[in-house]
Amino acid sequence: MTTVSHICRSRVATSIILSLSLSTVAIADLSLSPVLSDHAVLQRDMPAPIWGRATPGSVVEVRFADQKVAGKADSSGAWSIELAPLAASSAPRDLVITAGDDRITLHDVLVGEVWLCGGQSNMEWSMGATRDFDTARAEAATGKRSNIRALKMPHTQAEQPIGRNEARWRVTDGESIGAITGVGYHFATTLSDMLDVPVGILDINWGGT
Numbered sequence: 001m002t003t004v005s006h007i008c009r010s011r012v013a014t015s016i017i018l019s020l021s022l023s024t025v026a027i028a029d030l031s032l033s034p035v036l037s038d039h040a041v042l043q044r045d046m047p048a049p050i051w052g053r054a055t056p057g058s059v060v061e062v063r064f065a066d067q068k069v070a071g072k073a074d075s076s077g078a079w080s081i082e083l084a085p086l087a088a089s090s091a092p093r094d095l096v097i098t099a100g101d102d103r104i105t106l107h108d109v110l111v112g113e114v115w116l117c118g119g120q121s122n123m124e125w126s127m128g129a130t131r132d133f134d135t136a137r138a139e140a141a142t143g144k145r146s147n148i149r150a151l152k153m154p155h156t157q158a159e160q161p162i163g164r165n166e167a168r169w170r171v172t173d174g175e176s177i178g179a180i181t182g183v184g185y186h187f188a189t190t191l192s193d194m195l196d197v198p199v200g201i202l203d204i205n206w207g208g209t
Helices: 002-006 010-020 133-141 182-195
Strands: 007-009 025-027 030-032 041-043 048-053 059-064 067-072 078-083 089-099 102-119 148-152 169-171 199-205
Touching (some): 030 089, 030 102, 059 078, 182 199
Parallel strands (some): 041 102, 102 199, 148 199
Antiparallel strands (some): 025 030, 048 078, 059 067, 059 089, 148 169
């Protein structure tokens, strides 16, 4: 199936996202990439990058699980800090980022598998349009699939990196499941059942492109 070839491992997703310099969401002088929000999933068993912007030259500290790592924003204000490899965990934990008096706390962050789901209309085809949507929605409404998270990037055209977008991680439940990529969701549920770990999918697709 051609769409399966568009699903790539998280390390590829991370390099693509970093190289494209995805937009940030400003909170005072400290900001994060939109792929970092409440309900995010971090990739297990490999260094986990946390990045954004802050006052140039300021010291940025990241705390998660039992780790505390610091770095410094460069002359343009960009910063990137890596957490050491983390074991998979379904326990919801806070990810705390501070820089001077600025502080951002992300809630309900899990650790598991993160995959990029990119493509055209066959990957964009939503769960709400599938014939088993009602069954999947009823299952998700019970909370059984709360360890599956999805981040859907908006369709935005720009010739240069833009300042922000509204992408946010969503917990898979009876309300959110309809808008998620159908291929990506079935892939995520299969992977989650096989590995018994949280799964995050980066829903990055645009039909006809």
